[in-house]
Amino acid sequence: MKHALIAATLVLVAGTTAGCGGSDGPPADASKDDFCGNFKSIAADMGKLGADAKDSDVVKAIKDAGSKLEDTGTPSGIPDDARKGFELEVKKIDGLDDNATKDDLDKLGSDLSDTEQKQVDAFNKYVDDTCGTGDSSSSQ
Secondary structure, eight states: OOHHHHHHHHOOOOOOSSOOSSTTSSOSOOOHHHHHHHHHHHHHHHHHHOTTOOHHHHHHHHHHHHHHHHHHOOOTTOOHHHHHHHHHHHHHHHTOOTTOOHHHHHTTTTTOOHHHHHHHHHHHHHHHHHHOOOOOOOOO
16 A cells, blocks of 8 residues: 555655644654554555545544554654655655545545655655565555
């Protein structure tokens, strides 16, 4: 599944509850185990929903995943562009309406600029390289 749906289901990723940037953003000192553990947990939670899950259940699971990601943050040493991609995914997830549909989720990253898309791609690559997810798909 795409990170925006993992972290937006994830992503990435990626979603979630507060504005980005500055000292008020997600932590930047997470352990690798906590950071990567989120993605394994999110994937398991999403898998439990099944293919016939109601839109409201999927959106709730994604928003919950985004909250987990935001609360944990990223490990120190994450490249700046990947961190910005993480923050974008978290912001997108946070902005999801509780009444969003699966179609809305599919369009989650469709309004990203080229620069923003490169940042999200950098985050997705960072997750793949760091956590060994094997899913290097972008959020679109």
